[in-house]
Amino acid sequence: MSSSFTIPRRPPMPESFPAAPRAYSPTIDALEKRAKHDPRAIDRFWKTIESTPLVEDMDESPDQALVTFLYEDPSAECVLVNVNKVTNSPSEGKMCRVAESGLWAATFILDRAWRGSYAFVSLGAKQYEAMSRGDRFTALRALRQEARFDPKNPDSEMTFGGRATSVAHLDRAPVQKWIESPSPDNVRGSMSPAIEISGRTVWIYAPPGVGETDPASCVVMLDGDVWRTSDSFTHTADNLALSGFIRPPYFLLVDSQGTEQRLRDLAIDGNISSYVVSELLPWAREHLPIAASAHNTVVVGQSLGGLSALKITLDHPDCVGNAVAQSSSLWQCDMLDRASQARTDANIWLEVGAYEPVLLPYHPPLVSALRSSGATVHYREYVGGHDMACWRGGIGDALAVLLGGRHLRSSHAGE
Numbered sequence: 001m002s003s004s005f006t007i008p009r010r011p012p013m014p015e016s017f018p019a020a021p022r023a024y025s026p027t028i029d030a031l032e033k034r035a036k037h038d039p040r041a042i043d044r045f046w047k048t049i050e051s052t053p054l055v056e057d058m059d060e061s062p063d064q065a066l067v068t069f070l071y072e073d074p075s076a077e078c079v080l081v082n083v084n085k086v087t088n089s090p091s092e093g094k095m096c097r098v099a100e101s102g103l104w105a106a107t108f109i110l111d112r113a114w115r116g117s118y119a120f121v122s123l124g125a126k127q128y129e130a131m132s133r134g135d136r137f138t139a140l141r142a143l144r145q146e147a148r149f150d151p152k153n154p155d156s157e158m159t160f161g162g163r164a165t166s167v168a169h170l171d172r173a174p175v176q177k178w179i180e181s182p183s184p185d186n187v188r189g190s191m192s193p194a195i196e197i198s199g200r201t202v203w204i205y206a207p208p209g210v211g212e213t214d215p216a217s218c219v220v221m222l223d224g225d226v227w228r229t230s231d232s233f234t235h236t237a238d239n240l241a242l243s244g245f246i247r248p249p250y251f252l253l254v255d256s257q258g259t260e261q262r263l264r265d266l267a268i269d270g271n272i273s274s275y276v277v278s279e280l281l282p283w284a285r286e287h288l289p290i291a292a293s294a295h296n297t298v299v300v301g302q303s304l305g306g307l308s309a310l311k312i313t314l315d316h317p318d319c320v321g322n323a324v325a326q327s328s329s330l331w332q333c334d335m336l337d338r339a340s341q342a343r344t345d346a347n348i349w350l351e352v353g354a355y356e357p358v359l360l361p362y363h364p365p366l367v368s369a370l371r372s373s374g375a376t377v378h379y380r381e382y383v384g385g386h387d388m389a390c391w392r393g394g395i396g397d398a399l400a401v402l403l404g405g406r407h408l409r410s411s412h413a414g415e
Contacts, residue, residue: 020086021109025068035099042101052152074102076122083118085355085385113383115169119147167389178396179232198279201255207241210248211289217249217296222305224253232392246403266304268333294321302326324398330362339369349398355385
C-alpha cells in the first residue's frame, strides 16, 4: 500500500505513566530491625528464600498484594528493577539496600491478577544519575538491554530483544495452561531448519499429528524469530494438538529480519501484508497439506505485529479469516476507520494489558467497530503490560477458540 503517511518510530509517550505505588514490606522491615543486633540475620534470611519475588497479603486491600523484588549484589552502588509497565523510569525502579548489606529490595502494591516480566540492572551512582537525566524511552531501552534475570525465579521468557527475562504472577492471574511442558510420554512436534521463501527466512513447526487426516489449518506467526526460541510456543503448539481442542495446524514462523526492518515491514504501510498473502501462503499451500480456505488461516502478532495481523485479515478476507492481535500498536494508524469500513466475517482475538495506558483506550472502540462490520471479536483485558509473559498464554487460548469452535470460560472483562 503506497501512502504519504510518515511512520512514527515510537509510540506517543504520556507526560507521566500511572506508577504502581511503592510500599514497605513488613518482612523486610522486621529483617532490618533484626540486622541491627544480629550481623548474620540477612545472610540467614537470604539462604531461606527459595523463590522470589516475595508476596505478602494486604489485610486492608484483599484484591492487592505487596510484591517485593529482591536481588543480591554486594558490589553495586545502585540496583534497579525493571518491571514491565510497572516501573516506567529509572527512579521508579530504584531499589533500596537492606541494612547496608549486599541485598537490595523494592516493594510495590500490585493487583492480585497481575503477571509480568522483570529483570535487574546494577549501576554505578554516576551511571544512574546520567540515565535519570536522559530521555525516558532511551533509558528504558538501555535498562532492557543490560538487565539480568532473577536467579531465584525459575520462570523466564525471551524478549523481542532476544534476552531472557524473569516472569512472576500473583494468585489470581489467569492460568497459562497451554505453556506447561507436555508429558515426557507424549510425542513432540518438530521445527524445520530455516527455509528461504521469497527472500525471507521462515521456520515451519509441525506439532504431533499434523496433516495425518484432512488438510490442516495454517497459523502464521509474525516475529517468528522470537517465538522459535521460546519453549512456551512449542509447548503451546504441542499441547493444543494433544488436547484435541483443535486439529493440529502447521505453524509458519516468519523472521522479522532485525529491528529496523521490522519497524518498516510491520508498520501500517509496510510490506508484510503483501508478503504473507502473495508469497508465503501460496508457497505453503503448494508445499504443505494445508487447507486453502481463509476460515482455516490465522495470523498471529503482537504490538506492531498485532496491527499487521488486523490489517492482513481486514484487507484480505478471501485469504485470511482469523487474527490474533495482542497489544496492537493502534496508535500508528486509523484502524478504527478501516474497521468501520470493512465488511467481514472474520474471527478476531483481541487483547491488551490494563497496564498499557497508550494502547488500552484504542481497543474498546475498535471492538465495537469490528463487531458492527460483521466480525466475531473475542476481547479481553489482562492485568499486565506490553509483555511476552502475558502474550505467551493468550496465544493458546486464542487458537483454541478460533480454530476449535468453542469458547473458553473466562472472567476477563469484555470477552
